[in-house]
Amino acid sequence: MATNKLRRQTPQRAVIMEELCASKAHPTAAELFAQVRRRLPRISLGTVYRNLEVLHEDGQIRKLELAGSETRFDGTTTPHYHVRCRACGCVRDLPTPLHDKLVTMPMETGGFRIDGHRLEFHGLCPSCLGETEGVSGTAHSQH
Amino acid sequence: MATNKLRRQTPQRAVIMEELCASKAHPTAAELFAQVRRRLPRISLGTVYRNLEVLHEDGQIRKLELAGSETRFDGTTTPHYHVRCRACGCVRDLPTPLHDKLVTMPMETGGFRIDGHRLEFHGLCPSCLGETEGVSGTAHSQH
DNA sequence: GTGTTTGCAAACGTTTTGCACAGGT
């Protein structure tokens, strides 16, 4: 169950971690790859994926698997929720406190033992809000 | 904005709908394809995908984009949440009422206009609960 | 007859993997 693997400290891993922590945009692996490449021009996309996986295993970063899009990564490991813009797809942090009651809340679980949840919010980001003024659309939230 | 397309009633679409509604397992496109193929041996996977998309557009089915897995489909369109088993990956309905307060709840949104959310629960299903008795594991909920 | 829908196969975007070599310890 433990992560018993011996980790080596490589420049690739260090730069990936630095660039991820320097970003607030929750980049995808490809975006991070482009960013890291500016400092390590010979790095490969596979290395980025492998290191993100390792860092996630070791609990140093968070993996955001949001509905219907590529996986994004977050250098912040403290728990918080995210909002996603319906229009441009950007992702931002929400300072909303976690709803741990969601897990402990008594409910009919069909025999499941529930021990976690994933919650993401959808909406329009400030800049897309401005551009969509007056456009009527059916906001359909998916649960 | 409207769905103005003229739909034709094809046996493929009808059987896909029937098989989806007959299942409580929230099948993936591939699983549904295997199921439908028993009745329509010449159907193709592409047709299954296309019809699922059409049925979703027309509001006849729901698309479940759960964290870190293929898209699953639900013949029930009434809103409800889902639980996913950490061990076997199976998905079941939860009769828990929706938390619409989550959307209207006052919170610091960073300028976003929030109009929807996605919530999914994680845990162990009845049969995996039995098999993992006594195994200590760190339950890590992802938010 | 018109235009949607089908089957097939190829293409797609994201992620994973096999391999030989480089490099951290």
Add this chain to the structure above:
DNA sequence: ACCTGTGCAAAACGTTTGCAAACAC
């Protein structure tokens, strides 16, 4: 020296798409 980590390229995976033929209307 050992064995993890790297770069590269190919493969895997789920999904979408182009096309000509089939079929619903």
